[in-house]
Structure formats: C-alpha cells, structure tokens
Amino acid sequence: MTEIQSLLKLQELDMKCRDLETALRELPVRRQIDVLEEDLSTLRERLSCANQELNQARKEQKHEEWEIKDITMTISSISQKLYGGLVSNPREIENMRTRLDTFEVTKGKLEDGVIGIMEKVEALESEITDVNSGISRKEIELGKLTQKRDLEITDISAKLTDAIEERKRLQSVISDPLIRKYEQLAQDRGGFAVAPIRGNLCGGCHVALPSSIVILAKPNDRIVRCENCGRILCWQE
Numbered sequence: 256m257t258e259i260q261s262l263l264k265l266q267e268l269d270m271k272c273r274d275l276e277t278a279l280r281e282l283p284v285r286r287q288i289d290v291l292e293e294d295l296s297t298l299r300e301r302l303s304c305a306n307q308e309l310n311q312a313r314k315e316q317k318h319e320e321w322e323i324k325d326i327t328m329t330i331s332s333i334s335q336k337l338y339g340g341l342v343s344n345p346r347e348i349e350n351m352r353t354r355l356d357t358f359e360v361t362k363g364k365l366e367d368g369v370i371g372i373m374e375k376v377e378a379l380e381s382e383i384t385d386v387n388s389g390i391s392r393k394e395i396e397l398g399k400l401t402q403k404r405d406l407e408i409t410d411i412s413a414k415l416t417d418a419i420e421e422r423k424r425l426q427s428v429i430s431d432p433l434i435r436k437y438e439q440l441a442q443d444r445g446g447f448a449v450a451p452i453r454g455n456l457c458g459g460c461h462v463a464l465p466s467s468i469v470i471l472a473k474p475n476d477r478i479v480r481c482e483n484c485g486r487i488l489c490w491q492e
C-alpha cells in the first residue's frame with residue numbers, strides 16, 4: 256500500500272470514528288429511556304398524590320364516624336328522656352321532639368357523607384393498585400432498556416477503540432507533512448480530503464479529470480490534487 260492509499264484508508268477510519276461517535280451520542284435507546292423515565296416520574300407523582308388523598312379521606316371518615324357516634328348517643332339520651340315518661344310538660348316534649356328531628360337529619364347527612372368518603376377511599380385504593388402495577392411494569396421495561404443501552408455502548412465503544420488503534424497504525428506509516436496536509440484539507444472540506452478517482456471523475460467534486468492528471472495520479476506515489484476541488488486524488492483499480 257502506498258502512502259496515498261494509506262491516507263485514503265486513514266480517511267475512511269476517521270469517517271468511521273465520527274459515525275461511531277455520533278451513534279454513541281444519539282443511541283435511539285437513550286431517547287426511549289428518557290421517555291420511560293418521564294412516564295415513571297409522572298406515575299410516582301400520581302402515586303404520591305393518591306396516597307395523600309387517601310390518608311386525608313381516611314381521617315375524614317374517622318372524624319365523621321366519631322360525629323355519628325356522638326350524635327347517636329345524644330339521640331338515644333333524648334329518646335330515653337322523651338319516651339321514659341320522665342318529661343310531662345307538653346312544651347318541653349315538643350321542644351325535645353324538634354331537637355330529636357334535627358339530630359336525626361344531621362345524622363342522616365353524616366351517614367351519607369361517610370358513604371361518599373368510603374366510595375372515594377375505594378376508588379383511591381384501586382387507583383393506587385393500578386399505578387403501582389404500572390410503575391412495576393415500567394421499571395422492568397426500564398431495566399431491559401438500560402441493559403440494551405449498556406450493551407450497545409460496549410459494542411460501539413469496542414469498534415471505536417479498534418478503529419482508533421488501526422488509525423494509529425496507519426498514521427505511523429504516513430509522513431507527518433502529508434498527515435498535516437490531510438488534516439488541514441479535511442478541516443476545510445468537511446472531513447473529505449482524499450478523493451478516490453472513479454472512472455475519470457474526481458470522487459470528491461465529480462468533475463472530469465484531465466487524462467494527464469489521471470496518469471499522474473495512477474501510481475499513487477505522489478500528491479496529485481484535483482484542480483477543481485483541491486482534494487488529494489487516489490487512484491483505485
């Protein structure tokens with residue numbers, strides 16, 4: 256392999272390294288993991304809210320149940336007095352009946368309230384179960400994706416290391432001035448400094464090369480540049 260051919264090979268390796276670095280940065284699985292992590296954080300937030308609401312509802316339920324107990328005792332004590340023959344004054348009896356009615360209405364409302372709270376508790380408990388199983392499913396999925404990502408990173412990194420090693424080896428057989436020229440040209444031309452000759456066309460700008468240039472470039476033993484784009488030409492059989 257001549258220096259020019261080695262240089263073309265080195266350019267291919269540089270392109271490969273850039274592609275591998277891009278692949279490493281833009282692994283599709285990374286995006287999938289991000290989406291999954293966002294979903295998980297939303298679910299965990301929902302779980303925390305539902306748990307808070309559940310605690311609140313249970314407290315309310317307990318409170319209402321105490322109120323019902325209290326009111327039941329009051330009702331029973333008024334009833335005992337009223338129906339136990341202890342009160343004979345008609346105005347007092349009337350007054351007690353009115354109070355009894357009011358307490359019964361309040362008790363009825365409290366009992367309806369408790370039923371409402373119990374339904375809410377049930378709905379929250381079922382939501383918590385659902386959210387928890389959703390979280391478990393997503394966590395399993397996340398574990399699998401993380402494993403996939405790590406494997407892909409290991410695989411690409413190994414390829415990158417190989418390419419870098421191979422580049423070092425090639426660089427050692429190319430003269431420093433030629434490497435410097437290549438690197439400068441590559442910088443100006445989007446990483447594409449060495450153009451293979453295809454037919455009689457420059458592989459870089461696709462312009463037809465004069466036959467004198469092709470003849471000069473054919474042995475690949477000197478730097479011959481395309482007159483149009485300035486790239487170093489490399490003859491390929």
Ligand SMILES: [Zn+2]
Pocket residue numbers: 450457458459460461462481482483484485486
């Ligand atoms: Zn050209």
